[in-house]
Amino acid sequence: MGVHVKNDVPLKSRNYFHTRIFHSLQTNTKAFTRADQTTELEEYRRMPQTIKADLRYRIQSYDISLHGSRAVVRVALSQLDTNRPTFQLYHLYPLHSIEADHQPVTFTRNGDLVTVRLPKRASTLTFSYEIVDTALIPYTNGRIVLLADRAWYPKRRASHMYRTYEYRVAGTRAWDGAFTDQFVPNETYTFTLNVDGDVLFCNVPKRGKGYQGKAQAVTLIKGQGHQLVDQGYEITYPADWPHMAERAPTVIRQMEKTFRHVQQIASTAVSSLPNKIVFSSFGLSSFLANDHLVYNTDDLYGIDQYIMEQNFYEKILRLSVPPKGSRIMYNEWISLATRWLMQKQGLLVIDWSSKSEWFESQPSSVKKQIEAIYQAFQPLDVDQKQQCLRIWYANMDDGWTWDRILEMMQEVNGIGGRH
Secondary structure, three states, X not given: OOEEEEOOEEEEEOOXXXXXXXXXXXXXXXXXXXXXXXXXXXXXXHOOOOOOOOOOEEEEEEEEEEEOOEEEEXXXXXXXXXOOOEEEOOOOOOEEEEEEOOEEEEEEEEOOEEEEEOXXXXXXXXXXXXXXXXXXXXXXXXXXXXXXXXXXXXXXXXXXXXXXXXXEEOOEEEEEEEEOOOOOOOOOEEEEEEEOOOEEEEOOOEEOOEEEEEEOOOOEEEOOOEEEEEOOEEEEEOOOOOOHHHHHHHHHHHHHHHHHHHHOOOOOOOOOOOOEEEEEOOOOOOEEOOOOEEEEOOOOOOHHHHOOOHHHHHHHHHHHOOOOOOHHHHHHXXXXXXXXXXXXXXXXXXXXXXXXXXXXXXOHHHHHHHHHHHHHHOOOOHHHHHHHHHHHHHHOOOOOOHHHXXXXXXXXXXXOOOO
16 A cells, blocks of 8 residues: 545555665655655646546567666557557656657647657657656666656556545545556567666666566666575665575575465466565565566565564565455455465464454445454364465455355355364
């Protein structure tokens, strides 16, 4: 979750903001505060969430040139069936020009969506724009973190980079949000990148002085940090995390084990953990693509201590299992699946009674149904819990009811001979 507001006053922010890139990397000369981040998110809250977008085209490849703050991105199209193609590009980046086959064309901007006005068919579009310092993507002294879930280059999308939604808690309005590329679309493109300065991490393979290869999306990090290779994994981590060479094997084993357990109860967005992993203590969002994982602990602890915490198991679930059904039902599934993962690890401190943060916004009748499900779930053995979670996720859609979930749990309990 991102930011919650009651009576339009922000209460907390968690996973999504660059409060710190790596410990030794000062992210912003203007020392952005949480208020700056909230102000930027308020802009998204005011943006119309439903916008007419035309995606009747296909992208074949990207050629990205990034020198200083100047970005020039050439997009090669494999198919074009519209003269008004829509792209997603971060609205705070000044867009100087767009060329179609080297000829200037006009465009319109609506939030993060750019509509290009083509007078005739074209095979390439070239975007020239500026990478500027903002609360969501700080950039200072040549140091920047351009994550694959951000619209830092033009993407084929029909939505803004960030979406918001409102709900009510105890009769009071609240709101939350998430990056729309939290689960990166599965299509891949050929990327070529030419970047000046010292690059700490790029998920696209190094080729000569640049980077070239196929990927769903690109993460590019320029700044300070450390890297190591362990068990075939290329790990990038904060400069202030000590003894990672000794800690990495434990962390990797635990992540692999947890991911395999998740696959026992749900279809995951990727088939296995990617071999490129970026860890951070604070500030970065977390997401999982086919070729790299960005994992933010949002904590002071080194990752080896963090893997014993409840947040670790919940985050692995949220990174790997796409939402299904209603928001409340998915979140209660996550809540119980987190506790099952902890039980599988033999962790003793498990609070079986606490619900998801969406629980309090539900009507009292729904709360009673959810309470009954938690009471039915807790006494099941670990294999029965696994079966219940697998059936629940597989069937979760808008027609899947709390009564049906409770009935299913009672059936599983009966099959196991436990009453």
